[in-house]
Amino acid sequence: MSQGRASYYLVRFAGAVLPFIPRRLGYLLADVVGYLLYYFNPRSRANLISNLRQAIGPKMAEERLPHLARQVFQNAVKNYYELFHHRWTPVEKLLSYVQVEGVENVQRALAGGKGMVLVSLHLGSPEAFLQIAPLFGYPITAAVEPLQPPTLMAYMLRLRQRHGIKLIPADGPLFSLFRALKNNQIVALAIDRDVTGSGTAVQFFGAPVRLADGPVQLALRTGAALCLGHGVRRPDNTFQGIVEPPLQLEVTGDRRRDIEVNMQKVASLMEKIIRRHPEQWLMFQPLWGKE
Numbered sequence: 475m476s477q478g479r480a481s482y483y484l485v486r487f488a489g490a491v492l493p494f495i496p497r498r499l500g501y502l503l504a505d506v507v508g509y510l511l512y513y514f515n516p517r518s519r520a521n522l523i524s525n526l527r528q529a530i531g532p533k534m535a536e537e538r539l540p541h542l543a544r545q546v547f548q549n550a551v552k553n554y555y556e557l558f559h560h561r562w563t564p565v566e567k568l569l570s571y572v573q574v575e576g577v578e579n580v581q582r583a584l585a586g587g588k589g590m591v592l593v594s595l596h597l598g599s600p601e602a603f604l605q606i607a608p609l610f611g612y613p614i615t616a617a618v619e620p621l622q623p624p625t626l627m628a629y630m631l632r633l634r635q636r637h638g639i640k641l642i643p644a645d646g647p648l649f650s651l652f653r654a655l656k657n658n659q660i661v662a663l664a665i666d667r668d669v670t671g672s673g674t675a676v677q678f679f680g681a682p683v684r685l686a687d688g689p690v691q692l693a694l695r696t697g698a699a700l701c702l703g704h705g706v707r708r709p710d711n712t713f714q715g716i717v718e719p720p721l722q723l724e725v726t727g728d729r730r731r732d733i734e735v736n737m738q739k740v741a742s743l744m745e746k747i748i749r750r751h752p753e754q755w756l757m758f759q760p761l762w763g764k765e
Contacts, residue, residue, distance in 0.1 A: 481626060482623060482625050482626040482629070485626060485629065485630070488554070488558050489558050489561065489629070491558075492559050493558060495555075495559065497559070497711070500555045500559055503555075504551040504552040504555045505548050505552075507551045508544070508547040508548030508549070508550065508551040509544060509547070511547050512543060512544045512548075515547075519543060519547075521757075521760045522543045522546055522547075522757065522758050523539050523540065524762075525755070525760070526546075526752055527539060528761070529745075529748055529755070530749070530752055531679070542752055546754065546755065546756060549756065552599075552711065553600075556599065557633060557634070571711075571713060572705070572713045572714075573713070573715070574610065574714075574716075574717075575715065576701075576716055576717030576719075577610070579701055579718065580612060580660070580701070580717055582699075582720060583701055583720045584699070586697075586698075586699055588655060588697045588699070589655030589656070589657070589659055589660065589661065589696065589698040589699070590659075590660045590661070590698055590699045590701060591655070591660075591663065591692050591699070592614070592660050592663070592701055592702075592703045593663060593664075593665050593701065593702045593740060594663065594704065595664060595666040595747070596666055596755065596757055597706075597748065597754050597755050597756065598704055598706045598751065598754045599705045599707055599713055600664070600756075612659075613640070613659045613660065614638075614640065614660045614661075614662050615641075615642065615651060615654040615659065615660070615661050616639060616640070616641050616642075616661070616662035616663070617641075617642055617644040617648065617662075617663055617688075618634070618642070618644060619643075619669060620644065627643070651663075651692065652696065655692070655696045663686070663688055663689040663692070665686050666685060666757065667685075667686060668684045668685055668686045669686070670686070673685050674690075674733055676734070676737050676741040677741065678744075678745065679745055681762050683762050685737060685740075685741060687733055687737050690723075690737050691733060693723060693736075694723065694725065694729075694732055694733065699720040700720060700721050701717050701719070701720050702717075702718040702721070702740065702744070702747070703716065703717045703718065704716055704747055706751055706754065718743065723736050723739075724736060
């Protein structure tokens, strides 16, 4: 059996079982599984610790990095548990798990009539953050990384779209994104992983790194407002969803310069957020040394 096929059956098994595991037990199991994954996944562990070391800098004692990294693994497993467990959770219950801060920033962004590009990063629970927004009456279209095999991608799309969010593969036609902005809706795109290798180099935590520049390019091209959003996990495994005020984008007509300057603005804001919650930054791929 191929690895992709095995992954598909494992995910389907999780989708059949995890909805019936109570939250308290589910989070306990997630902590245990995350702890084990930390020790039995040396490559991801090394990448994660390297990223945290660069992000936090010399202020963080070296001996604390493994502890932070274990927390990141545990938070990542909790996210997957929630993806499956919340499959049949009533809307009212979901709303009780998330407190949203910055709804006025969404309203301000959409007041321009050209839509809103919501920049997300792999921090906290991106799933919880994006899933809750449509429940407040804000349609969202998001581009997601493709998965193999196609059957796994189709199943994950069904799970993630259950509460009204529209997802499209990031490697396919992006007409839906332009259409959503034209209809004054929200488009969500991740920025802290340059999966295509064609992003823009910025200074990020004191060193050059390439980040995905699609969100900034889309906002500049369409005139849409651009906001950074993230969901922070609380100690009781509820969430605080935060939408930052719209960024003041510089538009000079020099396309390359405008992308670079505005990407640096986004990167600087991301630094502040990650420094506040390093144990929730789910970055298992190496960032630096690839520019």
